[in-house]
Amino acid sequence: MFTGIIEEIGKVKAIVRHANSIKLSIAVKKILDDIHIGDSICTNGVCLTVTTFDDSSYTADVMPETMNRTNFKDLRINDLVNCERAMPANGRFGGHIVSGHIDGTGVISKMSHDDKAIRVKIETRPDILRYIVEKGSITIDGISLTVTDVSSFDFGVSIIQHTQDETTLTKKKIGDTVNLENDIVGKYIEKFVGNITAQHDEKLLNLLKDNNF
Numbered sequence: 001m002f003t004g005i006i007e008e009i010g011k012v013k014a015i016v017r018h019a020n021s022i023k024l025s026i027a028v029k030k031i032l033d034d035i036h037i038g039d040s041i042c043t044n045g046v047c048l049t050v051t052t053f054d055d056s057s058y059t060a061d062v063m064p065e066t067m068n069r070t071n072f073k074d075l076r077i078n079d080l081v082n083c084e085r086a087m088p089a090n091g092r093f094g095g096h097i098v099s100g101h102i103d104g105t106g107v108i109s110k111m112s113h114d115d116k117a118i119r120v121k122i123e124t125r126p127d128i129l130r131y132i133v134e135k136g137s138i139t140i141d142g143i144s145l146t147v148t149d150v151s152s153f154d155f156g157v158s159i160i161q162h163t164q165d166e167t168t169l170t171k172k173k174i175g176d177t178v179n180l181e182n183d184i185v186g187k188y189i190e191k192f193v194g195n196i197t198a199q200h201d202e203k204l205l206n207l208l209k210d211n212n213f
Contacts, residue, residue, distance in 0.1 A: 002042045004095030004137075004144020006082045006167045007031050010043070012075055013057050020064040022072065024048070027057045031085050040100065042084040044168075045142035045179040046070055047100025069102045071177040080168045082142040095144030096137040097184055104128050105177045106140075109154060111170070116161050118170050123154040124180060131182035131190075139181035143167050 007030060014025040026043060035041075035058060039050045048060035062072055075081075087093070106124035113119075122140070132138055132150050138157065139145070145157040164170045172178070 001087050002040075002047070002084050002095075002098040002100055002142070003087050003091075003093055004084070004098045004139050004142065006084055006143055008083045009166070009168060010081050010083045012077055012079045012081060014059075015075060015077060020067060022062045022067070022075075023051075023059060024062055024072075024075070025057050025059045026081060026083065028083055029056070031083055032056075032058070035085075040086045042082075042086075042098065042100045042142045044071070044081040045098075045100065045139055045181055046072065046102055066102070069104060070179045071105050074177060080171065082167050084142060096139075098139050098142070098144060098181060099184055100142075101181065102179045103131075103182050104180055106154075106180050108172055108174050108176050108178065111174060114158060118159045118164060119148070119156055120159060120169065121154050121156050122178060122180075126152070128180055128182060129153070129155065131186045133186070136186070137183045139179075141167070141169060141178050143169060 008028055010026040010028040012024065013027040016023040031041065032053065035050060035053050037050055040047050041050060041058065046066055050058045050060055052059045067073055104125055106122040108120060109123045110121035111118060129150065132147055132155050134147055134150055136147050137144060138147050140157065143163065148156045148158050159170055
């Protein structure tokens, strides 16, 4: 589990491409302090498992499911990525619950200055937008952010100066894709409520049948 509070901006050091997957090497410094093989590192919002590492980078395999769901297919050498180690049990929960399991991608459609903040608009699919609510949480390329507004085709966030400096989001351009992870709480609630409603409807239907309706 992660919090969406980025620890370090890494740089893509190497990409080994296979038919439907890739092996990524990410150059980092800070997060290598206590890294181990098998550790999870959220890389641009994607939970990746460390397979090898040295004193300047870590390597992870990216499987076809992740390639299909994320913007990793567009990664190039020297691209910058947001990195966060898994949350320690005794750590502060500064962001929100982030699993590193990407729902899909969005496209940056607008960026504008609002005093010291930068407002970013992102267009995405209806099945992702359905879980996005104003003042709710969204993870963009691994960054925990608060939704400022949402419409039928896009949503907005406001990026404070610290987040501008410590992440890659405002370094992107209009038309760039970003990885999106919806707030997992909303998805669970919908699933549970849907199951309860379905069970209730079945009982009601059986009751009507039993009484010749």
